[in-house]
Amino acid sequence: MALIVVVDDEFLLADYLASLLIDEGHEVVTAAHGRAGLQLIRERKPALLITDFMMPLMTGLELAQAIAADAELADIPIILVTGGQGLIARDHGDLFDEIFDKPYDQSLMIEAVKRLTAIPRNEG
Amino acid sequence: MVEHLARLTTGVPGLDAILGGGFVEGASYIVQGSPGAGKTILSNQIAFSQAAGGHPVLYVTLLAETHDRLFQSLSTLSYFDNMALGDKIKYVSVFQCLRDEGLDSVVKLIREETQRQSAKLLVFDGLLNARDRAETELDVKTFVAAIQSQAAFVGCTVLFLTSTRLQESNPEHTMVDGVLDLSDELIGERAFRRLQVRKSRGSAALGGFHQFVINDDGVTVFPRLEAFLPAPSIHNPPSSARIQTGVSGFDQLTGGGLPEGSVTILMGPPGSGKTSLGLTFFSLASASQPALYFSFFETPERLLMQAAAFGLKIKPLISSGAAEIIWNPLTENIMDKLAHQLLDAVKLSGVRRLVIDGISGFERAAVTPGRLVEFFASLTNELRALNVTTIMTWEVRNLFGNAGTSPLPDISALLDNLIVIRTEKKDSTTKQLISVLKLRNSAFSPSDFELKFLASGLSIASVDESGTSQIEEG
Numbered sequence: 001m002a003l004i005v006v007v008d009d010e011f012l013l014a015d016y017l018a019s020l021l022i023d024e025g026h027e028v029v030t031a032a033h034g035r036a037g038l039q040l041i042r043e044r045k046p047a048l049l050i051t052d053f054m055m056p057l058m059t060g061l062e063l064a065q066a067i068a069a070d071a072e073l074a075d076i077p078i079i080l081v082t083g084g085q086g087l088i089a090r091d092h093g094d095l096f097d098e099i100f101d102k103p104y105d106q107s108l109m110i111e112a113v114k115r116l117t118a119i120p121r122n123e124g
Numbered sequence: 125m126v127e128h129l130a131r132l133t134t135g136v137p138g139l140d141a142i143l144g145g146g147f148v149e150g151a152s153y154i155v156q157g158s159p160g161a162g163k164t165i166l167s168n169q170i171a172f173s174q175a176a177g178g179h180p181v182l183y184v185t186l187l188a189e190t191h192d193r194l195f196q197s198l199s200t201l202s203y204f205d206n207m208a209l210g211d212k213i214k215y216v217s218v219f220q221c222l223r224d225e226g227l228d229s230v231v232k233l234i235r236e237e238t239q240r241q242s243a244k245l246l247v248f249d250g251l252l253n254a255r256d257r258a259e260t261e262l263d264v265k266t267f268v269a270a271i272q273s274q275a276a277f278v279g280c281t282v283l284f285l286t287s288t289r290l291q292e293s294n295p296e297h298t299m300v301d302g303v304l305d306l307s308d309e310l311i312g313e314r315a316f317r318r319l320q321v322r323k324s325r326g327s328a329a330l331g332g333f334h335q336f337v338i339n340d341d342g343v344t345v346f347p348r349l350e351a352f353l354p355a356p357s358i359h360n361p362p363s364s365a366r367i368q369t370g371v372s373g374f375d376q377l378t379g380g381g382l383p384e385g386s387v388t389i390l391m392g393p394p395g396s397g398k399t400s401l402g403l404t405f406f407s408l409a410s411a412s413q414p415a416l417y418f419s420f421f422e423t424p425e426r427l428l429m430q431a432a433a434f435g436l437k438i439k440p441l442i443s444s445g446a447a448e449i450i451w452n453p454l455t456e457n458i459m460d461k462l463a464h465q466l467l468d469a470v471k472l473s474g475v476r477r478l479v480i481d482g483i484s485g486f487e488r489a490a491v492t493p494g495r496l497v498e499f500f501a502s503l504t505n506e507l508r509a510l511n512v513t514t515i516m517t518w519e520v521r522n523l524f525g526n527a528g529t530s531p532l533p534d535i536s537a538l539l540d541n542l543i544v545i546r547t548e549k550k551d552s553t554t555k556q557l558i559s560v561l562k563l564r565n566s567a568f569s570p571s572d573f574e575l576k577f578l579a580s581g582l583s584i585a586s587v588d589e590s591g592t593s594q595i596e597e598g
Contacts, residue, residue, distance in 0.1 A: 009217040010190050032220035033233075054191070054209065056184075056216040056237045083192045085210035102192045 002047035002117035006030045007037030007063065008081070009055040013102075017050065017081075017109075024110055026117070034058025038066055041073060047117045053082040053089060061088070064095040077116040079109075129326055132245065132281045135173020135203075136166060138345030138464075141352060142319070142334055144327040147302070149244075151326070152272040152282035154251070154296060157306030162317060162338050163285045164194070165201065166306065167247045169342040170283070172203045175212035179244040182237055182280075183215045186222060186230075186250030191215045202341045214241055222257055230254070231270045243280050246271075251286040251296065265295040272300065301325040306336075311491055314456060319345055335458050335491070346460035350498040356509030360385070364565075367413075367477065367513040370404040372583035374558075377573070382541060383564045385511045387504045389483070391518045392545030396556050397575050397582070398517040400434060401545075402479040403427060404582050405515055407436040409447035415477035417449045418466055420485030424449040434581050448473060457489035463503055475512055482517035483535075497534045504538055540564035545575060558584060 004026050008014035011032070018028040029044060031037035035057040041049060049067070051060040058066070060080055067073045077097040080089050081104065089099050098112045131146035140146045147153060157163050171181045185191070194215070198204045209215070216237060218230045238246055248271065258264040268284070275282045284300065297303060303322040308315060317336050321329040330352060336345040366380030375381040382388055392398045399422065409415030419427060427449060431438045441447035450469060452462060462485065470478065480486075490496055507514050516539075542562040548555055556575040560568045573584040 009220065011217070011220045011223070012190055013192075014220075032224070033216075054215055056218065056221075056233050057240070059210070083190075083195060083209070088210055102190075 001025045001027065003027045003029070003044060004048045004050060004113070004117070005037060005040050005044065005046040006050045007032075007034060007040075007055070007060070008052040009033055010052070013052070013081075020106060020110070021113065024113070026113070034060060034063035034066075037063055041067065041076065042070075045073075046076065048077050048079065048113060050079045050081060050113075053080060053085040061092060061095070064092070068095055079112060079116070132174070132179075133177075134170045135176075136169055136343050136345060138334070138336070138347050139319075139343075141347050142321060142330045142345060143302075143324065144329050147281050147283075148326055149281055150276045150279045151301035152268075152275065152284065152299075153302040153304060154284045154286060154300050155304045155306065156286050156288065158308070159287050161306040161308050162336070162343055163287070163306055164249070165198075165338055166343045167249070167283050167285055168194075168198055169201075169203050171213055171245060171247055172205060172208060174245045175208040176203075176205070178212070180241045181213045181245045181247070182234075182241045182243040183213060183247045184234060184237075184249065185215065185217050186219055186248075186253040187217075191217065200340065219253075222254070227254060227257060227263060227267045231267060231274070234271060235274045238275060238278060238280055243278075246275050246280050246282045247285065248282065249285040251284045252288055261295055265299065268296050268299050297323070302327075302329075316458075316491060335460055337458070337461070346458060346464055348495075349460050349463045350495065350502040353502045353506050356505045358509050360509045360511055362508075363511065368408055369401070370408045370581070371401060371575075372581060373573070374584050377584070378560065378563060378568050379566055382513055382515075383566060384513055385508050386540035386564050387507060387514045387516065387538070388541040388543060389516050389518050389539045390543050390545070391520055392556075393520055393547055396545040396547050397558075397577060398519070398545065399427070399430065399481055400577060400582055401575075402481050402515055402517060403431045403436055403438070404434065405477060406447065406479050407431060407438055407441070409441045409477060411444070411446055413476040414445075414473045415441070415447045416466075416469055416473065416475045416479070417447070418469075418478065418480045419449060419451045420454050421481060423451050433579075434577065435579055436581065445473070448475075452485065454485060454488060457485070459486055459489040459491070459499065462486060462489060463499070467503075467506060470507070470510060470512055475510075478507065478512050478514040480514065480516040482519055484519060497538070500535050501538050557587065 004021055006014050006017050006028055009032050014030045018030055021028045029040055031040050033055045051063055053060040064078050079098045080096045081100045082089050083102040097116055130149040132149050133146040134140055155163050171183055174181050218233055221233050222230050254267055255264050272282055302324045305320045305322050308317050318333040319336050320333050330347055332348055334345050334348050336343055363384040365384040367384050368375050368381040390398050406415045406417045428438055541564055543560050545556050545558045548557050557572040558575040559572045572587050574587050576583050
């Protein structure tokens with residue numbers, strides 16, 4: 001179990017992804033835009049950030065840049081979920097550990113989350 | 125001195141003309157219409173057009189639908205550009221902000237984001253949701269006022285989208301600079317999309333309904349012709365020149381042909397030779413007298429076959445660009461779309477000879493037949509100003525005997541020349557009799573002539589008392 005921050009202005013997507021991750025046993029906190037997300041990350045120091053690209057006040061790209069520039073946060077892995085801005089995002093590929101284009105395969109998402117949060121296989 | 129306000133062009137064909145040049149920069153508008161009326165397609169078309177011109181756009185939604193689904197449906201439209209997303213056009217949802225923090229926070233967020241994006245256009249989709257959230261009318265008023273004043277401050281134009289038809293007494297209505305109403309209505313069994321500018325502050329908009337279509341290119345609006353062209357677009361003094369018809373004998377009878385820049389109605393029953401006469405006139409197309417055949421009945425292929433039967437060679441004229449056939453089947457047409465298509469083609473090729481076969485193609489496409497006189501006045505005045513010599517065919521029902529008076533006398537008053545063909549049956553033979561009833565500023569013989577269809581072309585012959593005819597010598 002890990003603490004994951006999900007940042008997306010579209011509540012349907014944020015809520016859906018959050019419940020998916022909670023079902024996997026994670027703790028999830030959400031924010032509606034990059035600026036609120038950055039504040040949350042500073043407060044909670046999550047194990048993983050999953051962020052949307054196009055958001056008000058601070059985009060997913062700007063959020064990732066802010067995290068990379070902050071020595072205390074720079075190690076947090078980041079998954080970017082985009083709705084058509086994949087190309088812009090891939091120009092900054094070094095900022096993201098994974099890039100998912102919407103709509104994405106949720107089993108691949110769960111796999112990526114597992115890998116990046118390094119959940120120990122202790123079931124069974 | 126009259127001040128002209130700076131405009132934001134919409135990129136929607138026909139809409140700028142209706143708005144008097146586009147939206148007023150920094151002004152705010154309500155775009156309203158029931159679900160499916162085309163608000164989203166229209167506003168995104170405007171957004172992508174601005175983005176393509178390098179002007180940043182902020183598209184704010186208060187809807188539950190995800191942007192991803194929106195992009196999916198927009199991706200079938202030609203204007204949709206994936207590369208503009210997140211760059212020149214930014215879509216943000218403020219649903220959570222509204223839910224968690226209220227209208228004031230939404231206003232603040234939009235202000236910051238408008239500046240961050242340096243937006244020239246702000247689209248706010250979901251005014252209804254903001255209303256639901258407001259506790260009093262004053263809240264909505266304050267919200268709309270705040271959004272529009274902060275946008276105006278940075279010269280950003282605002283479109284508020286809403287799916288209800290707001291009453292004129294609604295506070296939003298009284299505050300914005302303009303209201304665009306989109307509707308999708310049934311008249312008889314047909315559906316019609318119509319746009320109306322219900323309010324337009326600081327700008328003279330073309331009032332009333334304008335029909336529009338939605339296809340792969342998005343929205344195209346057809347400004348109601350008589351509102352769009354209340355007077356001809358150019359001034360052109362009448363010419364005294366003549367334009368030959370190509371019908372042997374006819375031009376001698378009328379002093380050299382039809383008056384240049386005149387409008388002729390050619391009336392007659394089915395099969396009386398209206399199309400053949402039209403094709404003869406059309407076949408005299410040349411580089412200096414380009415011709416257009418605007419057909420509702422016959423396909424281009426059938427017209428070419430019919431022309432070939434009288435030795436008229438039209439194919440080479442089409443290949444050289446001197447002649448063009450446009451065919452609109454008599455199915456569901458839009459009268460103003462037809463008129464704009466016709467006038468655009470006339471202007472593009474500098475058409476001097478025009479055949480409209482026939483007038484009923486327009487009549488059938490009229491949603492409200494009450495405006496036919498104004499419509500034809502506008503159309504024919506423009507054709508005269510463009511110095512186009514026009515023949516319009518008009519089919520009458522009674523096959524034999526007198527063609528009678530024209531079914532719509534108001535329309536015939538708008539015409540310069542009236543030529544009637546009637547079919548006469550005597551014993552076992554039928555013949556077509558042609559007569560000129562009216563010819564602008566011209567002396568003409570009002571007698572009947574026989575119209576003959578020979579392999580060498582059409583000709584007319586005088587009819588003597590005994591009923592035999594004599595070919596007129598040219």
